[in-house]
Amino acid sequence: MATDTTTATTREPRRPVLSRLLRDRRARFALPVLAAVTLAAAASPLLDTRSRATDTDRLLSGPGAAHPLGTDELGRDVLARIVDGAGVTVVVATVAVGAALVLGTLLGLFAGYRGGWLDALLMRAVDGLLAFPLLVLALTVVAALGPGLRNALIAIAVVTTPRFARVVRGEVLSLRTREWVSAAHIVGVPTWALLRRHLLPHLAGTLGVFAALQASTAIIAEASLSFLGLGVQPPQASWGAMVAAGTDHLDASWSLSVFPGLAILLTIAAFNLLADALRDALDAHRPDLDPGR
Amino acid sequence: MATPSSMPPALLSRRALLGGAVATLTAVGLTACGDTGERGGGKRGGTLTVGFDNEPTTLDPALSSAISSDRSVLNLFYDTLLRQERDGSFVPALAEKWTVDGTTVTFTLREGVRFHDGTPFDAEAAAFNLRRVIDPATKSTKAGALKKLAAADAVDPRTLKLTLRAADPLLLVQLAHEPGMMASPTAVKAGDYGRKPVGTGPFVFDAWRSKVQLSGKRNTAYWRRAADGGALPRLDQVVFRFVTDTKVLRAEVTTGGVQLVRALPPEEFKQLAGNRQIVLDDIGVRRSYYVALNVTRAPFDDPKVREAFAMAVDRTGVGKAAAGGEFDLAPSFATSKDWFYDPSITPPPFDPAKAKAALGGTPVPITVVARRRAPDPTIAELLQSQLTAAGFAPKVEVLEAQTQLDRMRKQDFDATLLVIDIPRLDPSLSFDPYFASKGSNNWSGLTDTTLDGLLEKAVGSDDRAVRRQAYVDVQRRIVGENYWIFLHQPKSPLIHSAKLSGIVLNVDGQWRLDEAELAS
Numbered sequence: 001m002a003t004d005t006t007t008a009t010t011r012e013p014r015r016p017v018l019s020r021l022l023r024d025r026r027a028r029f030a031l032p033v034l035a036a037v038t039l040a041a042a043a044s045p046l047l048d049t050r051s052r053a054t055d056t057d058r059l060l061s062g063p064g065a066a067h068p069l070g071t072d073e074l075g076r077d078v079l080a081r082i083v084d085g086a087g088v089t090v091v092v093a094t095v096a097v098g099a100a101l102v103l104g105t106l107l108g109l110f111a112g113y114r115g116g117w118l119d120a121l122l123m124r125a126v127d128g129l130l131a132f133p134l135l136v137l138a139l140t141v142v143a144a145l146g147p148g149l150r151n152a153l154i155a156i157a158v159v160t161t162p163r164f165a166r167v168v169r170g171e172v173l174s175l176r177t178r179e180w181v182s183a184a185h186i187v188g189v190p191t192w193a194l195l196r197r198h199l200l201p202h203l204a205g206t207l208g209v210f211a212a213l214q215a216s217t218a219i220i221a222e223a224s225l226s227f228l229g230l231g232v233q234p235p236q237a238s239w240g241a242m243v244a245a246g247t248d249h250l251d252a253s254w255s256l257s258v259f260p261g262l263a264i265l266l267t268i269a270a271f272n273l274l275a276d277a278l279r280d281a282l283d284a285h286r287p288d289l290d291p292g293r
Numbered sequence: 294m295a296t297p298s299s300m301p302p303a304l305l306s307r308r309a310l311l312g313g314a315v316a317t318l319t320a321v322g323l324t325a326c327g328d329t330g331e332r333g334g335g336k337r338g339g340t341l342t343v344g345f346d347n348e349p350t351t352l353d354p355a356l357s358s359a360i361s362s363d364r365s366v367l368n369l370f371y372d373t374l375l376r377q378e379r380d381g382s383f384v385p386a387l388a389e390k391w392t393v394d395g396t397t398v399t400f401t402l403r404e405g406v407r408f409h410d411g412t413p414f415d416a417e418a419a420a421f422n423l424r425r426v427i428d429p430a431t432k433s434t435k436a437g438a439l440k441k442l443a444a445a446d447a448v449d450p451r452t453l454k455l456t457l458r459a460a461d462p463l464l465l466v467q468l469a470h471e472p473g474m475m476a477s478p479t480a481v482k483a484g485d486y487g488r489k490p491v492g493t494g495p496f497v498f499d500a501w502r503s504k505v506q507l508s509g510k511r512n513t514a515y516w517r518r519a520a521d522g523g524a525l526p527r528l529d530q531v532v533f534r535f536v537t538d539t540k541v542l543r544a545e546v547t548t549g550g551v552q553l554v555r556a557l558p559p560e561e562f563k564q565l566a567g568n569r570q571i572v573l574d575d576i577g578v579r580r581s582y583y584v585a586l587n588v589t590r591a592p593f594d595d596p597k598v599r600e601a602f603a604m605a606v607d608r609t610g611v612g613k614a615a616a617g618g619e620f621d622l623a624p625s626f627a628t629s630k631d632w633f634y635d636p637s638i639t640p641p642p643f644d645p646a647k648a649k650a651a652l653g654g655t656p657v658p659i660t661v662v663a664r665r666r667a668p669d670p671t672i673a674e675l676l677q678s679q680l681t682a683a684g685f686a687p688k689v690e691v692l693e694a695q696t697q698l699d700r701m702r703k704q705d706f707d708a709t710l711l712v713i714d715i716p717r718l719d720p721s722l723s724f725d726p727y728f729a730s731k732g733s734n735n736w737s738g739l740t741d742t743t744l745d746g747l748l749e750k751a752v753g754s755d756d757r758a759v760r761r762q763a764y765v766d767v768q769r770r771i772v773g774e775n776y777w778i779f780l781h782q783p784k785s786p787l788i789h790s791a792k793l794s795g796i797v798l799n800v801d802g803q804w805r806l807d808e809a810e811l812a813s
Binding site (some may be wrong): 052053054056057059073074075076144227233237248249251252 | 540548560589607609610611613614665667670671673674675677679681682689691
């Protein structure tokens with residue numbers, strides 16, 4: 001058990017944020033959904049063969065006993081493919097957003113703390129990237145690199161990084177004038193250690209909330225790229241590509257695009273609600289008015 | 294003026310952007326037409342908008358590489374010396390009469406015909422065109438079609454004499470199509486000809502925006518008359534819009550945005566069946582899906598691996614997934630009505646277990662290239678699944694048309710999925726380009742002397758029975774060696790608005806639109 005000596009200031013439970021989060025209704029919805037998606041992703045290698053097994057005697061059949069969510073245009077099991085697609089979604093939410101988080105935080109920290117020409121240069125570059133709508137920029141990156149999951153991940157990381165950099169820089173600007181930062185600087189704490197030990201912990205909450213929000217954006221971006229045929233390539237399943245295939249056969253099977261669409265919807269809603277709940281839980285000044293919230 | 298009043302509504306599709314651009318362009322085009330197209334009355338006039346999925350890469354008939362579909366476009370701008378009717382008979386066109394005397398063919402040309410740029414059409418111009426096709430420097434894709442032609446000479450302005458190396462039973466067939474299309478020598482010499490075609494045909498080239506549309510305006514000086522003596526063409530303008538998304542094509546023909554569609558896959562045209570505004574006419578044309586294997590490199594240089602591929606593919610399953618019930622299975626590029634059809638030629642039966650055993654355990658990596666146009670990606674995905682089950686490790690690349698063709702020309706693939714329209718004018722046109730060592734579309738990279746010999750034999754005779762036997766042997770060889778795997782043959786009806794009539798078809802179902810008319 002990790003002991004935490006720095007935050008023992010109140011009479012709150014030992015893990016105030018977590019306990020507040022668990023009491024939040026939004027989090028109570030979001031966490032099980034995300035746990036289910038993660039479980040599905042973990043299970044997806046087991047269902048690999050099932051999700052790729054075509055059956056031309058059973059094309060576009062509706063939900064039934066053998067196939068709970070029906071089959072697609074090549075007779076593959078839709079449930080198995082949604083589970084398979086969860087793997088992609090989790091990779092996007094962790095790898096792409098994780099890469100953007102690390103890169104963006106580093107850029108933001110240095111830009112904000114150093115200031116001067118480095119800040120100006122980095123922030124103008126970030127402004128340039130932020131000027132484009134997210135999906136347009138992602139499309140451009142994929143067009144340059146070629147379709148595929150790896151390139152989609154790169155594209156999403158590239159378009160998400162400036163957002164993290166912006167947020168982190170803003171926070172650092174307000175923190176670096178505080179007395180304890182100046183004090184640390186004066187006693188000769190090296191810049192790197194100062195950023196890591198004194199500034200970064202204060203950013204953790206903001207970053208957590210923002211990462212959850214960006215995860216939902218990244219999932220939409222991946223789904224959109226795959227919908228356009230530029231993301232995940234067959235036979236690997238992806239929710240976006242499944243929705244696209246479903247729209248091609250909407251007149252023959254209503255269920256084909258509905259279920260993957262629902263999976264996208266639920267996952268994104270879960271990330272957004274989690275972000276909301278996390279922000280409230282992290283807000284130490286927020287009076288705990290309604291315990292049932 | 295019978296301008297179609299229904300503008301294509303901005304379709305909500307994955308290609309909405311492109312659609313929007315096209316709609317704007319068409320709007321501009323129609324407005325312009327309203328200003329200038331006031332001549333003619335009754336059934337004459339109007340703009341025919343065609344939805345076309347297979348944009349030509351060039352409008353130079355000598356360099357056109359799509360074996361048949363380009364001709365629906367080229368027929369707008371070009372004439373040939375003679376025409377072949379759907380029943381196979383020949384009628385005069387730019388030549389009024391001709392005599393075949395062994396290895397000499399003499400044409401008497403029509404007088405007073407001019408190319409769209411004013412250049413007179415005479416024997417010298419005709420000879421120029423034929424010489425250009427057989428000149429190795431042109432690198433014409435049609436050179437093979439005229440390979441027996443030794444010389445083309447203008448005896449006098451109205452007399453063209455062809456000297457052959459040997460009698461060629463197919464010469465007139467060839468001259469009635471792309472190899473015999475007459476282009477203006479002035480325009481050809483001016484350069485960039487593939488984008489600026491000038492012929493003597495019913496329509497004058499107007500504009501071509503790649504991936505958007507191509508248009509032609511009425512040739513007011515066209516030489517040909519209708520059977521009732523009326524002037525041709527009847528339409529003021531023809532616009533070919535290049536739309537590859539079959540959903541969009543179907544929607545466009547339903548809403549009247551286009552009045553004629555080249556080819557729709559079965560799942561789309563089945564939905565048009567009850568619509569009284571639309572005519573679906575089964576003209577006997579089939580699309581023949583195939584997979585060509587690259588025999589110039591591993592692993593398909595090994596006949597055993599090719600056989601394993603053939604055994605891995607469930608052709609009925611592919612047909613069901615990609616064409617609903619609307620398909621035939623045939624041994625090769627022969628439809629069941631063709632005279633060279635032989636049902637006893639059969640590919641290895643579907644047997645993934647045997648294929649897997651033949652490959653010996655380790656998955657064999659292969660690259661499959663396919664075209665980004667429904668239902669090809671679906672077929673590719675299904676093949677990928679079937680191949681994986683049979684011990685291959687296939688990587689599928691879904692490419693734009695031009696990219697795929699480039700890859701095929703460079704033989705940078707292991708297996709390629711594509712389709713041709715059959716029947717063709719003559720079986721030699723179905724088989725020679727793809728299977729002769731020097732064929733222009735020899736995707737597999739074959740250098741099979743046995744096959745070359747059979748193909749030679751098949752075109753060396755006038756005798757139907759001899760030719761039939763040769764073509765049966767050709768098919769047996771191709772299928773026996775598993776150079777190609779012939780998949781299903783979806784039906785391909787002619788689909789057009791009920792207002793449109795007068796479409797004349799080539800032997801292979803390509804259109805001539807000079808007599809077409811639109812009811813208001």
